[in-house]
Amino acid sequence: MDVMEVLSTRRTFRAFTKQPVPEDVVADILEAARTANCGANRQSLRYAVARSKEVVDSLCELTKWAAAIPDGAGTPALDQRPTLYIVLLQDTTVGGYSDIDVGIAVASMTTAAWAKGVGSCIIGTLHREKTAELLKLPENLLVHTGIAFGYPAHKSTVVPLKDGKKNYWRDENGDYFVPKYSLEEIVKYY
Template sequence: MPVTGESKVIDTILNRRSVREFTDRPVSKDEINTILNAGRWAPSGLNNQPWRFIVVREKGTIMQLSECTHYTKVVAGAPLLIAVYLNTENSYSHTKDVQAIGAAIQNMLLACCELGLGAVWLGEILKQNEKVNSILECSSKLELMAVLAIGEPVPKERTSTRKALSELVFEDRYGQKWDK
């Protein structure tokens, strides 16, 4: 059952799930532009916008990239991949830039959800970053941060759980539990 928040944005955040199975329907150019625009509007320190995106739709390239991860089936089954990079040439603080890229990725995942698309954030593929960079022929100034697999989700129920706020939040100092 969907979780209900107080606004459309909150509802999208609470209802987004990682999707690992996709139909064959291609993702349209308009949908891709919406996803990329959501990413580029993420906050970044000094507004340096350190992210760079490589859009992958060609099936042969998708198949090559699927061999760079234990999640071969997920990648091979996606009609769209977006490789997310840190532009080290534009970086001013590696930690803050990585955080900004995390925000960009979250924005893109939420945009996918809002568009009725499914997506999953793949980090394990970073273990093969040199191979990925070679396949995508990208500049050595780009540091791979993640690959997003995106497409129309295969219809099925997707559920998730979260720890209670009382397990995660403390008031004033560590040890004093948050009480709703």
């Protein structure tokens, strides 16, 4: 895939095969995080990498999946959980907090993964306190965002957004459809 294909097909996935994410892809994801742009080169983010089934499963229990899908149907089945879960941590001893730094790190990591066929779900709704407890984090490391990774067990397609309805949906096969505005609707040229 060229860069534009990687970016335009990098959807959210919430059900995964059992195939583990290979070491070299984990290394790519972390290298993308390590070298990501950040304000004033502050590098205030730290990364908790869960690869054991036990810890990944525990993190999944602390995660809210697919708020737009009714009846919890977007929550991965027990045998379709992610195989890798990375939690981005904010080191409060480093000054100059920036959500933009987090966004760039997340986008870089998920793009590096997808370039190798590994799908992801960015997790903003996680139980931060219990996650910190589970990971035995020192006080200076705050849980910011999670990212679940794995080889996708479903498809996800971008479709035109109609009548202002932004909610994604899932069909009977578990495949997702994600409405997005057209460029004409969101871009103004000067």
